[in-house]
Amino acid sequence: DAGVTQSPTHLIKTRGQQVTLRCSPKSGHDTVSWYQQALGQGPQFIFQYYEEEERQRGNFPDRFSGHQFPNYSSELNVNALLLGDSALYLCASRGSGQPFYEQYFGPGTRLTVT
Amino acid sequence: AQTVTQSQPEMSVQEAETVTLSCTYDTSESDYYLFWYKQPPSRQMILVIRQEAYKQQNATENRFSVNFQKAAKSFSLKISDSQLGDAAMYFCAYRSFTGNQFYFGTGTSLTVIP
Numbered sequence: 254d255a256g257v258t259q260s261p262t263h264l265i266k267t268r269g270q271q272v273t274l275r276c277s278p279k280s281g282h283d284t285v286s287w288y289q290q291a292l293g294q295g296p297q298f299i300f301q302y303y304e305e306e307e308r309q310r311g312n313f314p315d316r317f318s319g320h321q322f323p324n325y326s327s328e329l330n331v332n333a334l335l336l337g338d339s340a341l342y343l344c345a346s347r348g349s350g351q352p353f354y355e356q357y358f359g360p361g362t363r364l365t366v367t
Numbered sequence: 368a369q370t371v372t373q374s375q376p377e378m379s380v381q382e383a384e385t386v387t388l389s390c391t392y393d394t395s396e397s398d399y400y401l402f403w404y405k406q407p408p409s410r411q412m413i414l415v416i417r418q419e420a421y422k423q424q425n426a427t428e429n430r431f432s433v434n435f436q437k438a439a440k441s442f443s444l445k446i447s448d449s450q451l452g453d454a455a456m457y458f459c460a461y462r463s464f465t466g467n468q469f470y471f472g473t474g475t476s477l478t479v480i481p
Binding site: 288293294296297298301309313341345353360 | 371373400409410458460467468470472474
C-alpha cells in the first residue's frame with residue numbers, strides 16, 4: 254500500500270502564476286482534505302472533498318479551488334499566486350466508513366513563490 | 368473560531384527521560400476531540416494520540432500519555448522513556464464533534480539528546 258502520495262514534491266512559481274498540486278489518497282479512502290502549512294506554523298485547513306464535492310471549506314480566498322476525480326484523487330489549484338502562498342501543502346485522506354481521526358497525511362508539496 | 372496555542376516553540380529532553388509538551392485551546396463547545404500529531408523531518412504527519420472530550424480518563428498509547436484538563440482547556444502530552452526517534456515537531460490539534468475541520472497549534476520542536 255503506497256499510502257497517500259502527492260506530486261510534485263517541490264516546485265517554484267512566480268507571483269501571479271497559477272499552480273496545480275495533486276494528491277492520490279490511500280487505497281480504499283474516498284475523502285480528501287487539503288492543508289496549508291506556512292513556515293513555522295501549524296497546518297491550516299483549506300477544504301475537504303467527498304464524492305467529488307467540496308464538503309467544507311476553511312478561511313481561504315476563492316483563488317484556492319479544488320477538484321476530486323471519480324477515482325478519489327484530488328487536485329488543489331491556486332490562481333494569481335502571492336508571495337504569501339509559499340508553504341507546504343499537505344493532503345490527508347480517510348475512508349468515509351472509518352473513524353474520522355484515522356486520516357493519513359501525505360508528505361506534502363513544498364511551493365515557493367518568487 | 369477555535370484556537371489552539373502551543374507556548375513552547377522548542378523543547379529538549381535527554382534520551383530515556385520524560386518530557387511534557389503543553390497545549391491550551393479555546394472553544395465554546397462541550398463536545399470535541401483533541402489530538403497530538405508528530406511531524407518528523409520527512410514531513411509526514413503521524414497521529415500520536417487522541418482524546419475525546421466526553422471521556423474523563425486520560426488517553427495513553429504506550430510511552431505517550433496526555434493530561435486532559437477540560438475546565439482549564441489544557442491538553443498536555445507526556446513522552447516517557449524518550450527515544451531518538453521521538454525527535455520531531457509535535458502539533459496539538461482540535462476538532463469539533465460535528466465539523467470536518469482540524470485546528471492546529473503552531474507546534475513544538477522536540478530535540479532528543481543522546
